[in-house]
Amino acid sequence: MTTHSTPITAQIADLPAPLPAHSPRRMLEEIADFWRTFIKAAFNPYHPEQHYMRGPGPACAKKHEAARF
Numbered sequence: 001m002t003t004h005s006t007p008i009t010a011q012i013a014d015l016p017a018p019l020p021a022h023s024p025r026r027m028l029e030e031i032a033d034f035w036r037t038f039i040k041a042a043f044n045p046y047h048p049e050q051h052y053m054r055g056p057g058p059a060c061a062k063k064h065e066a067a068r069f
Contacts, residue, residue, distance in 0.1 A: 020026065
């Protein structure tokens with residue numbers, strides 16, 4: 001049984017080269033990523049802390065006081 005596989009060096013050679021640290025394309029990608037993250041965070045309509053309840057309010061306390069007597 002013979003299997004054919006490409007050597008690991010050939011597989012690595014097929015990968016795209018990473019962009020240099022100071023290339024204009026990489027800088028634009030980082031700026032775009034920053035704005036994408038900022039927009040998601042700034043305009044997210046879900047704010048769970050606004051819906052958090054810490055316990056029964058004063059109306060509930062009055063209702064239970066009246067029921068007790």
